[in-house]
Amino acid sequence: MKALSVKQPWANLIASGLKTIETRKRWTSYRGLLLICSSKNPAIEPAGQAIAVCRLVDCRAMMERDEDAAHVAYEQKKYSWILRDIRKIKPFPVRGQLGIFNIDCEYEVIE
Numbered sequence: 001m002k003a004l005s006v007k008q009p010w011a012n013l014i015a016s017g018l019k020t021i022e023t024r025k026r027w028t029s030y031r032g033l034l035l036i037c038s039s040k041n042p043a044i045e046p047a048g049q050a051i052a053v054c055r056l057v058d059c060r061a062m063m064e065r066d067e068d069a070a071h072v073a074y075e076q077k078k079y080s081w082i083l084r085d086i087r088k089i090k091p092f093p094v095r096g097q098l099g100i101f102n103i104d105c106e107y108e109v110i111e
Contacts, residue, residue, distance in 0.1 A: 004037065024079050035107070049088040062079060
């Protein structure tokens with residue numbers, strides 16, 4: 001499965017469904033399921049854990065209107081990664097990496 005490390009508090013905001021746009025410096029052609037992993041730094045719980053699964057449906061240049069959904073201020077030269085179908089999962093430890101990375105895992109969605 002494809003995974004993405006996200007710093008806190010943004011990882012928790014994604015898992016809660018409040019953040020539906022992740023902004024990055026790089027564009028991606030990837031579309032599909034994405035495991036959201038909380039970075040170890042800063043050490044905000046659940047640090048170093050996979051915490052949600054979602055679907056990456058689009059990637060485009062960031063627009064000013066994306067600020068609320070992204071929970072960050074507009075920046076030129078950033079890309080908006082559009083996330084849908086966000087579901088919390090039972091957290092489990094993950095060694096994060098930069099960019100989208102592969103992880104062999106099974107996860108349990110929390111209802």
